[in-house]
Amino acid sequence: MLAVILSFLLAAAPLTVTEDDHVVDKIVKEDFELLYVDRLWVDDMKLKLQMDILDEKLYEKPTNAKLDDNGQIIEEEPGRALDRQKFRQLFLNYFYQGTPERTALPERKIYPRVDSELLAEIREHKIGSYTTNFKQSNEERSRNIELSAEAINNHVVFPGEQFSFNDVVGKRTEEKGYKRAPVIVKGELAEDIGGGICQVSSTLYNAVDLKNIEITERYSHSRSVPYVPPGRDATVSWYGPDFAFTNKSKQPILIRASADDGNMTITILSSEPL
Structure with a gap:
């Protein structure tokens, strides 16, 4: 049974990671295997490095709310970053089951430190x-x-x-x-x-x-x-x-x-x- 699983995994296609239908990266499962016993181990260091690379491509810094030259509030804008927990789960599904072969980058919002409500209080x-x-x-x-x-x-x-x-x-x-x-x-x-x-x-x-x-x-x-x-x-x-x-x-x-x-x-x- 183990040999069948390994055969299936080795035949898996690369995981294609996309953002808005744009290919961000292709990940080959074998690059993350640790050669222990049955080879069904993920190299966490390599996976973390891969997530760092994807996060750098996706990351957008949030923008704080601010006052314009007339003292009016310009609203904040949230940023975004890779949702590492969701991506890890997607990767493990791909690593052990061979699916999905294509996935969009899961992202999470990053909220700025200063929002409009806080700024409205500070300017008093x-x-x-x-x-x-x-x-x-x-x-x-x-x-x-x-x-x-x-x-x-x-x-x-x-x-x-x-x-x-x-x-x-x-x-x-x-x-x-x-x-x-x-x-x-x-x-x-x-x-x-x-x-x-x-x-x-x-x-x-x-x-x-x-x-x-x-x-x-x-x-x-x-x-x-x-x-x-x-x-x-x-x-x-x-x-x-x-x-x-x-x-x-x-x-x-x-x-x-x-x-x-x-x-x-x-x-x-x-x-x-x-």
């Missing part, structure tokens, strides 16, 4: 705000300020969560649109990609310097800067200092950032006054 109270000014005539520096402000705009920091400027904004590169502009290095002016974003981190520092917000990492420039009072700046660099804070309140906070007409403004919102 302004708990902090700060504005600095920049020269629009310096187009490169202005562009860097706009990009980094856009990166932190609509970011929600949940209770007990730490915000890291470098983590949220990410590496400043030419591919992302950042330009070479003046920066302060060891007390001297120089040029580097992303010059000017320290004005955004410094504006943020002054906006979140509030009760129940713990500043966990901040460094001043090696010389004074013109956009904030002495000692009120927060320098950042991808390979160097970061600006970080932790939300110690019981409510999430929302960062609103804009850079328009030479004004860099950051407002902090919450569902309750701090």
